[in-house]
Amino acid sequence: EDKVVQSPLSLVVHEGDTVTLNCSYEVTNFRSLLWYKQEKKAPTFLFMLTSSGIEKKSGRLSSILDKKELFSILNITATQTGDSAIYLCAVVDSNYQLIWGAGTKLIIKP
């Protein structure tokens, strides 16, 4: 059965710290991996990764995919309280179906 596992489930750090969120997967016929940030209601798109080793970067956020070891990481540097959210990872299979992880709840303390 296809599955996506995120770790840790929750994380509390102080402002200014750097965090690394993990997403591992076992998905038949992988197509791409997506990262989303969910603050209150609607998740917002962060990154789509399809190729190994190519880092995607947006400001203080970056992400990379390892298709050999079947995982992705999401890095956030110099964290701010506004980064507090649930970070969701999803893998797209060849049928364009998304398999979602349970999310990592990140809390940034001032």
Add this chain to the structure above:
Amino acid sequence: KAGVTQTPRYLIKTRGQQVTLSCSPISGHRSVSWYQQTPGQGLQFLFEYFSETQRNKGNFPGRFSGRQFSNSRSEMNVSTLELGDSALYLCASSFSLAGWEQYFGPGTRLTVT
């Protein structure tokens, strides 16, 4: 460009009733996906519609159904509501089949009593 809209935003129903939720995608988007989100469960995929056709379906009972209209607006129906159906229902639209960049609506919070 207007975002994805969902109506109603909040809904309270009793067991055994049925409910219809509506989702209007971003203009030009042809794919609409529906998700159920409950605390600790993450996002559970319900189904996806593209050009009025159901393209993918998650592992939910037949009480959950949906449809898409020619203007890409989509509705989701849940019949014979159960307490466990209480959740946040999110829809997401994308230009092509789900898997590319999806834009989520604010969700409909359904409470079944």
